[in-house]
Amino acid sequence: MTNHDVAVLGVGMHEWGKWGRPFVTYGVAAARAALADAGVEWSDVGFIAGGETVRNGYGGFVAGSTFAQALGWNGARVATCYAACASGSAALEAARTRILAGLCDVALVVGADTTPKGFLAPTSGERWDDPDWLRFRLVGATNPTYFGLYARRRMDRFGATSADFAQVKVKNARHGLHNPNARYRKEVTAEEIAASPVVADPLHLLDICATSDGGAAIVVSSMDYARRIGQANPVRIRAISTVTPSYPNTVLDLPLLSTDAAGVVPVPALSYRASIAAAAYEESGLGPEDMSLAEVYDLSTALELDWYEDIGLCGEGEAEKLLADGATTIGGRVPVNTSGGLASFGEAVPAQALAQVCEITWQLRGAAGPRQVEGASAGITANQGLFGHGSSVLLTK
């Protein structure tokens, strides 16, 4: 079997928060941290890929070159990738494939965002052909609307309760307590969650992730290059999945007002979310049982439970039990969101998929400090965003 590994030479982040500064400042800080961590000079980087940020005008639409110019033009090849919440992984995949094709030794991948207050809203103007605009105009459907729909299904199908959902937040807040890059570093109690206002029934404000500013960056290279610069045993990327849905997609996904029809073409065995991780497992030759930890996209507390099932940690309807048994808490069988997850970070869209990879990398190096998973040898990330985008990155020691 051909070896498709690439080396993670360096990772870096700008801490998450809410300052409203230009996103480039966060991206450059993260990039410099990743380059320093890698021991690689910016002048040696042959390819730079940026996760696109869509709410920040011209600079955000051309993120790759914006970061390249801010670091100082060095002649590197460039790409800018939009894949909603998976933008960072799409940029990472562009870097990986260029390295594996032998066209580049070392690449820098950067994602950064600065977000407005409150609900994420669509681009302004009269946009009658834009599904992201229409869902607000015709129905008033925000992102939490969809999170509420998914949460309600867990309740009515599996008997999940608001108390179950709250325990996800309690766990993730505890995990994020000692993460210097997390925006929220404070324990949260089930009572506080229950007392926070309902935003989209059954979800309370503290069940739903905030929107944040932040930046993350990764330096990747060929395994040969890693050896040449003295990194004999780097963390390696074994697989990146950026699959689109398979028709018919019968789960209502953001930002759409409807699903595909199940009437004519048979529904695929795996839902879209499950197919994202399945492709990463298949590409790596590893399975859920090999994972020491996972970083999944907890846009809401209830959604983290969906992910347990979608990445194969347990069967359908068993996620509440897995959580209650402590399996996904640090110290358990397969800790989930050791970083503190979106619950502790808030979402900085083009940076978030890369932040997940940063966390797994630190864990596999044994460098995660108080939140370290003992003996971590393999980890997987998973996320899903608008317009049929999602990603999963699988890493091993």
Added chain:
Amino acid sequence: MSTAAVPMIEGWFTTGDQPALLGRRCLVCGTTAFPPTLRSCPNPGCSSDDLEEVALSRRGRIWSYTDARYQPPPPYVPSTDPYEPFAIAAVELAEERLVVLGQVAAGYGLDDLKVGGSAELVVETLEVRDGIERLIWRWRPVTETQEVAQ
């Protein structure tokens, strides 16, 4: 003041006593889709661009539901001041088996909804602008007793 009534968006649904969503059906493979802005058959095994307009099932099962406790940002336009929360349902159409999102009909709330319950399409006023009622599709929960009575 006399008011005219027009659909909020042209060509997506019919009005009248028995309103229905309008979809597109592929003349080659029979696949149905909504919304009707589709230009090509969404079935990956079919390359047809030959789609006909079709009225979709008016009934379905509630796939899930939620509500909007806080006023959504523009381009949502609140119909009341102060803002009043409303329920939202996603309903799987009986025949086509595709799920369509919509607000829940006026006068109905979370207590009237359950996953797997029945719902029926209605058309109601979303907003009044320049003296013109703008109509939208909504989902009205149907209780089992009502179903039996019909």
